[in-house]
Amino acid sequence: MIKKKIHLLLQQQGLSPLQFDSETIWNDLRERTALNASLDDLLEEEQEKSTNFDCFWEK
């Protein structure tokens, strides 16, 4: 099931599934998704605050 899903994702990007190892990709996607999820705290904490990047450059 996972292998099929990875193959589909690769094909959608024009990549050949034969040239990539599905399990390696799956593990990597999981690790990166977990790392990205660690941003939850930061994003929630700052939800109410101003996040105007431009103002940083003008000061």
Add this chain to the structure above:
Amino acid sequence: MTSSLIKKMSRAIRDQTVSTQELILETLESAKKLNRDLRAFELIDEAGALETASILDRELATGIDRGPLHGIPVAVKDIIDVAGWPTRCGSQAYKTTPATRDAKVITNLKSAGAVLIGKTVPHELACGVYSQPTRNPWNPDYVPGGSSGGSAAAVAAGIVPMAVGSDTGGSIRIPASVCGIAGIKPTFNRVSCSGVEPLSWSLDHIGPIATSVEDCAISLNSMLEENSSSTHHFDYSNNNLSGAIQDIRIGILRGEPVDPMLPEIETAFMDAVKQLRSRGAKIAEVTIPELRHTIAAEFAIIGPEAGYYHKQRLIDHPEKIDPDIRALLVSGLLLPTSQYIRGLQARTIIANSIQRCFNDNHLDILLTPTLPATAARVKQTEFEYEDRTEAVTISYVRTTAPFNLAGLPALSVPCGFDKNNIPIGIQFVGKPMGEAVILRVGYVYESITSWRDQKPMIAKPDSFGISQLLM
């Protein structure tokens, strides 16, 4: 006496102690000789460099002086286009076809009179900190850092006084730190990335790696992309680095992401703080808790941007790309866009948190160890800290990448050695467009320390011809 090797070379050329051709000939000889052990150069262009040197000698004889870089040998990281040379990015996935145009930064350096002698080894696709097969000049068992490892090794070995590097998460400052030299990542987009192979377009920066802070300043002055009417114009033509630093307020960054660090780094860093305080700088300890999210934000952005740029290479020749880098590129293409957007949101928050720290504490400079560790051995994958082990790449990037995310200028300067005689660096971070301030304070720090007096294991000997004249 000046600490600038560029100034010494420049003076020797102008008072006719040596000609540009003689200087370049000796540079090429040392590059070829040392490269057997160092493996810092991907390409050395003897004929081209000597031809340029001959033209520059003729110009000086007829009164044409292009400024402080006139006749100075320079090396270029092999992700930057130089017309007539291939750009390989340290990767088999790139062709050997020569570039047809110079990158903008190369155009600027050439018109300033720099003599390009060759291209230096990057970590593949500028995406890593090992830069193999290049060795660290202080000890060939150690890596030179990366991704601008070849550029740093060539400068540290004394082959060239300056080499061009790029920095997406620390790739100028990491190798400068572990090779015991200076390197500055300027404010985002202050040096043009046009003609440079991107890793991550919104995080990439171009800057010099040089033997001294002064040589960084001289080089940066010629690399900059700006008009003279800018209110933030950086002008080094008045040699404006010296001066008191009593008016400077420095924030010492504590907690994450600087901690944990190796004990030797802490000792060297605190000694440097003491030196700066003794010169009158005002010191305050600060924390920026948001920076603990640096790695998550950095990688959420690099993956999609790099994956998108290299997509055709993944389609054509995925087997020619290193497996770890390939995984980063593929995941960047496959992960949902929301993860990239969250990375961009986190980046904004991180940049704002640094701004608040500068403003609330009335800081001119933020000071950190450049890295929490020194150079890794060639096969080493992790560092051991008191409470954890951590991948070498993560260790190196966590103290440098916050300032790529925020686009701030950051300078690494040597501040000591570990027990294995491997260099340690200190990082001066400035406000946007604040290069002049960090260079001034970095210069003052460098001038009151003697770390630059030590020579690496692999280096051009002082007795090597023209080097004697430059002592």
